[in-house]
Structure formats: C-alpha cells, structure tokens
Amino acid sequence: MTSSDPSPDYDPTQYDRPSVTVDLVLIGLAGGELSVLLKRRTAAPQEGRWALPGGFVRIDETLEEAANRVLREKIGLTGVSLEQLYTFGAIDRDPRMRIISVAYMALFDAASFARGMASGKNLGTASFAADGRVRDAAGTPLPLAFDHATILGVARERLRGKIDYSDIGFGLLPERFTLRHLQDVHEAILSVRLNKPAFRRRMLDRGWLVPTGEREPDASHRPAELFRYRGAPPTPTAPASAGRHA
Amino acid sequence: MTSSDPSPDYDPTQYDRPSVTVDLVLIGLAGGELSVLLKRRTAAPQEGRWALPGGFVRIDETLEEAANRVLREKIGLTGVSLEQLYTFGAIDRDPRMRIISVAYMALFDAASFARGMASGKNLGTASFAADGRVRDAAGTPLPLAFDHATILGVARERLRGKIDYSDIGFGLLPERFTLRHLQDVHEAILSVRLNKPAFRRRMLDRGWLVPTGEREPDASHRPAELFRYRGAPPTPTAPASAGRHA
DNA sequence: ATAATAGTGTCTCTTAGACAGTATTTG
DNA sequence: CAAATACTGTCTAAGAGACACTATTAT
Numbered sequence: 365m366t367s368s369d370p371s372p373d374y375d376p377t378q379y380d381r382p383s384v385t386v387d388l389v390l391i392g393l394a395g396g397e398l399s400v401l402l403k404r405r406t407a408a409p410q411e412g413r414w415a416l417p418g419g420f421v422r423i424d425e426t427l428e429e430a431a432n433r434v435l436r437e438k439i440g441l442t443g444v445s446l447e448q449l450y451t452f453g454a455i456d457r458d459p460r461m462r463i464i465s466v467a468y469m470a471l472f473d474a475a476s477f478a479r480g481m482a483s484g485k486n487l488g489t490a491s492f493a494a495d496g497r498v499r500d501a502a503g504t505p506l507p508l509a510f511d512h513a514t515i516l517g518v519a520r521e522r523l524r525g526k527i528d529y530s531d532i533g534f535g536l537l538p539e540r541f542t543l544r545h546l547q548d549v550h551e552a553i554l555s556v557r558l559n560k561p562a563f564r565r566r567m568l569d570r571g572w573l574v575p576t577g578e579r580e581p582d583a584s585h586r587p588a589e590l591f592r593y594r595g596a597p598p599t600p601t602a603p604a605s606a607g608r609h610a
Numbered sequence: 611m612t613s614s615d616p617s618p619d620y621d622p623t624q625y626d627r628p629s630v631t632v633d634l635v636l637i638g639l640a641g642g643e644l645s646v647l648l649k650r651r652t653a654a655p656q657e658g659r660w661a662l663p664g665g666f667v668r669i670d671e672t673l674e675e676a677a678n679r680v681l682r683e684k685i686g687l688t689g690v691s692l693e694q695l696y697t698f699g700a701i702d703r704d705p706r707m708r709i710i711s712v713a714y715m716a717l718f719d720a721a722s723f724a725r726g727m728a729s730g731k732n733l734g735t736a737s738f739a740a741d742g743r744v745r746d747a748a749g750t751p752l753p754l755a756f757d758h759a760t761i762l763g764v765a766r767e768r769l770r771g772k773i774d775y776s777d778i779g780f781g782l783l784p785e786r787f788t789l790r791h792l793q794d795v796h797e798a799i800l801s802v803r804l805n806k807p808a809f810r811r812r813m814l815d816r817g818w819l820v821p822t823g824e825r826e827p828d829a830s831h832r833p834a835e836l837f838r839y840r841g842a843p844p845t846p847t848a849p850a851s852a853g854r855h856a
Numbered sequence: 857a858t859a860a861t862a863g864t865g866t867c868t869c870t871t872a873g874a875c876a877g878t879a880t881t882t883g
Numbered sequence: 884c885a886a887a888t889a890c891t892g893t894c895t896a897a898g899a900g901a902c903a904c905t906a907t908t909a910t
Binding site for chain 1: 625626627628629630666667668669670671672673674694696697699700701708710712
C-alpha cells in the first residue's frame with residue numbers, strides 16, 4: 365500500500381498478485397498517416413491477431429526501465445523518449461491470467477520506424493486514422509488482440525491533445541525538416557487540413573525552430589528551407605504531464 | 611503479457627510479482643485554496659508522516675473498482691468520478707516491498723470533502739498551492755510519506771492542464787453555485803487572478819451553465835444568481851482523456 | 857446614502873483563418 | 884516559358900484582458 369496504514373488483518377503477501385506488463389505504442393508517420401508498429405501473434409490466445417509489443421515488468425526494474433528493455437529487446441531500438449499513457453486493469457483483458465498493463469508511447473521518425481519494423485519477424489505497421497480503424501497498407505482492417513484497440517485509441521487522443529501546444533510533433537520528424545513536413549505531422553494527428561500561413565506564423569513565433577541555411581534536396585520544384593528543433597521548451601517538472609486531458 | 615508472443619523460456623508465474631496498489635488524491639476547495647485529504651501514518655515505515663489514502667488491488671477487481679472500494683472503505687464516500695492520474699513504479703518507493711501504485715484523483719465539493727475528512731481518525735486536509743508545498747491550516751509544512759509529494763504534483767498539473775477547456779471545475783462545486791464561486795475554483799487551480807467579464811463571457815458562451823432563477827442566499831450585499839452545471843459536455847470516448855499533457 | 861459586490865458595454869490586443877499575391881526552383 | 888511549390892502581406896473574425904460603468908442588495 366504505500367499510503368494508508370496497513371490494516372493489521374490484511375497481509376498482502378498472502379494474496380494473489382496480478383502480473384504487471386508494459387505495452388508499447390510505437391508510432392511513426394507513413395504516407396501522411398499515423399502508423400503503429402504491431403506484432404502478429406503466432407500462438408494462442410488470439411493467434412493471428414496483431415498486438416502491441418510488450419513484456420513483463422520484472423521485480424528489479426522500474427516501469428520505464430521495463431519499457432525501454434522491451435523496446436530494445438523486441439524492436440531493437442533505444443534511446444527514445446517514452447511517455448506513459450495509461451494503465452489498463454480490466455480483470456479479463458488477458459484470458460491467461462490477471463494482467464495489469466502500463467501502456468507507454470514513443471514517437472519515431474520514418475527512418476527509425478522502418479528500422480524497428482525490419483528488426484524482427486511478424487512485425488508490421490498499420491495506419492490508425494481518425495475513425496479508430498487500424499488498417500494495413502492495402503487498407504484492410506487488422507484485428508487487434510486483447511484490449512489493444514482501446515490502448516491505441518488512448519494514444520491517438522493523447523497525441524491530439526498535446527500536438528497543439530507541446531513539442532511532441534518533432535518526435536515524428538528527422539533532425540532536419542521543412543515546415544511542410546511539420547505541417548504534415550500536425551495534419552495527420554489532427555485529421556484536419558491546416559492553413560499554411562497561419563501554421564507558419566504560429567510555429568515560427570513559438571521560437572522552437574532553428575533555420576539551417578540549407579534547402580530541401582530532391583525537390584521537384586522550389587525547395588523549402590530545412591529547420592531544426594531547438595530543444596526542450598518550457599517543459600515543467602513531474603513524471604506526468606500537465607496539459608489537456610479530455 | 612497480453613501483447614507480444616510469450617517467450618517460451620520465460621514463464622511469468624515463476625517470477626516474483628510486484629504488488630499493485632491504488633492511491634487516491636482526493637481534492638476539495640478550502641479557504642480559496644486547493645486542499646487534499648491525507649491520512650497520518652501511525653506505524654512504520656514513515657510513521658508520523660502524511661500519506662494519500664490507498665490500498666491493494668485485489669486479484670478479482672479492476673483498478674477502478676479498487677479505487678472506489680478504498681474510497682468507500684477508508685473515507686466513507688462513494689459515487690464519485692475517479693480519474694486515473696498516473697502509475698508510479700520506482701523500485702524503492704515503498705521500503706517494505708516492491709509496490710507499483712496507480713494514482714487516481716477525485717474532486718469534491720466542500721460539504722462532501724468535510725464529510726470525508728470527518729469520517730475517520732488521523733485524517734486531515736492540507737492545502738497544496740502552486741509552490742508544491744503542502745501545508746496544514748496553520749501554514750505549517752506537512753511532511754509527506756513515500757513519493758506522495760510527487761503524486762500530488764502530478765495531480766496539480768493535471769488540474770491546471772484541464773481546467774481551461776474541460777468540466778472538471780464543476781467537481782469542486784456544489785450543485786448550485788455562482789459565477790464567482792466558479793471563478794474562485796479556476797483561480798485556485800491556476801494560481802492566477804482572472805478577469806471577471808472575460809471569465810463570465812467565456813463560461814456563459816460555453817453553454818454549460820443553466821441559470822436557476824434563484825439567488826445566492828446570505829449575501830452581505832447584492833446576491834449573485836445561482837447556476838447549475840448542465841451535464842456531460844463534448845466528452846469523447848476512451849478510458850483516458852485527450853487533452854493537454856505537458 | 858454608503859458599501860460592497862453583481863453584472864454589462866466597449867475598447868484594444870492578439871491570434872488565426874482566408875486568400876491573393878510574389879519568389880524561386882525544375883524541366 | 885510553364886508548372887509547381889515556397890513564402891509573404893493583408894484583411895477579417897473571434898476571443899480575451901482592461902476598465903469603466905450601471906444595477907441591486909444589506910446596513
């Protein structure tokens with residue numbers, strides 16, 4: 365308990381404990397749409413369905429350490445900013461046993477995302493757009509395992525809530541990007557077409573963008589200027605985040 | 611694991627599992643400041659310090675059910691909207707054993723808050739203002755147990771992030787209230803003085819307020835009109851919330 | 857009448873959408 | 884040159900802070 369005084373008649377070591385896992389929502393941008401990395405289940409239960417990468421939290425590691433370890437061991441990526449999303453505790457969310465899962469989200473630029481997807485077997489990416497449907501590249505809806513569709517919904521809402529005023533959008537971009545790329549990220553997350561001059565002004569006025577003198581290569585027409593993200597903005601303290609929660 | 615395929619060489623039932631608890635951040639408004647309900651610890655560890663009410667999650671109840679049960683059993687309150695805040699998983703946050711705690715927050719009007727505080731021994735309330743300090747009514751800083759100061763910080767940031775665009779503010783008010791009361795709530799959460807006409811317009815334009823024809827009783831001068839909160843606004847779906855997260 | 861707070865009208869500033877225009881590059 | 888996109892200037896509308904004003908109640 366950690367909090368109130370232990371009731372003398374309740375010894376926690378005598379009772380069954382739930383297992384605790386972390387599930388990872390790994391997000392990239394593909395074809396102008398939000399994309400999530402999934403693993404195809406090859407065993408029961410839910411064989412054939414697609415699941416978020418995840419794993420058990422060990423007794424000697426924190427939740428963040430567990431999330432980073434799973435990311436490293438199962439996807440081969442590291443050093444990414446993980447953000448805790450929500451904790452899911454329905455009793456029968458996994459038919460095998462009682463499992464409480466802490467969901468984490470991380471954003472990747474297209475190159476890292478592709479690297480992660482290519483790192484193992486049965487990995488795939490799927491777009492998850494505004495309607496909550498998860499589809500593969502061909503547009504076929506993918507069935508998700510367990511309550512993972514719910515987790516994805518929470519991730520999408522979190523992104524939508526934070527994109528307007530936080531710096532999460534840069535997580536989906538490489539180090540150098542154009543304003544059009546940044547606008548694409550915002551439009552994908554919000555599922556809305558944005559006004560170009562207004563978006564430009566808003567982003568530049570914010571002071572987060574550093575113009576490199578360079579220009580976008582391979583442009584079929586007038587190349588746009590490349591910018592860098594300046595770095596940590598007015599991030600406060602605390603493990604969680606303030607900010608919009610509906 | 612719920613998510614990826616079970617590694618054949620890792621049987622979760624063979625490993626130690628953490629205990630899982632819920633901790634409750636129960637918030638009211640007292641003297642124009644945010645106030646939290648705490649319980650004084652009367653046993654080791656952290657004897658004498660103040661802690662959030664909490665308890666173990668049992669194997670046959672969801673996280674929400676556990677939070678509601680603790681609220682009912684330890685504070686004698688019920689039927690309150692609990693919102694999941696964040697999950698804390700530092701390895702040594704409790705010296706007795708590995709405990710992962712899911713924090714929930716609930717808001718109360720002054721009457722319910724007072725009822726909760728009077729429901730048991732060693733209960734007290736403390737203001738927690740913008741500076742992160744927790745003080746009793748006399749202004750003396752209270753030492754908090756475990757990582758509960760961190761949890762309170764997350765709660766404060768969550769409130770600050772949601773107050774501007776969500777309906778959480780009404781949770782701290784009785785059924786009927788004046789615009790001044792509502793403004794007091796916003797000012798307490800934001801630690802800012804707000805402009806009266808602008809606040810009025812904003813709240814009324816939102817369409818959430820229903821004017822009762824009645825007037826505030828016991829006013830020493832011109833009594834203000836009493837309003838009711840209309841009900842659930844554009845709340846989307848999902849267990850978590852969208853919205854600002856810093 | 858006075859004090860005190862409720863409630864309103866109006867000005868200004870900021871921000872963002874709309875939209876047309878200019879600038880720069882490739883073919 | 885045409886085509887396409889980057890980038891800019893300007894108008895307008897919405898929202899909020901500032902602030903002075905009117906309204907209503909108790910003493």
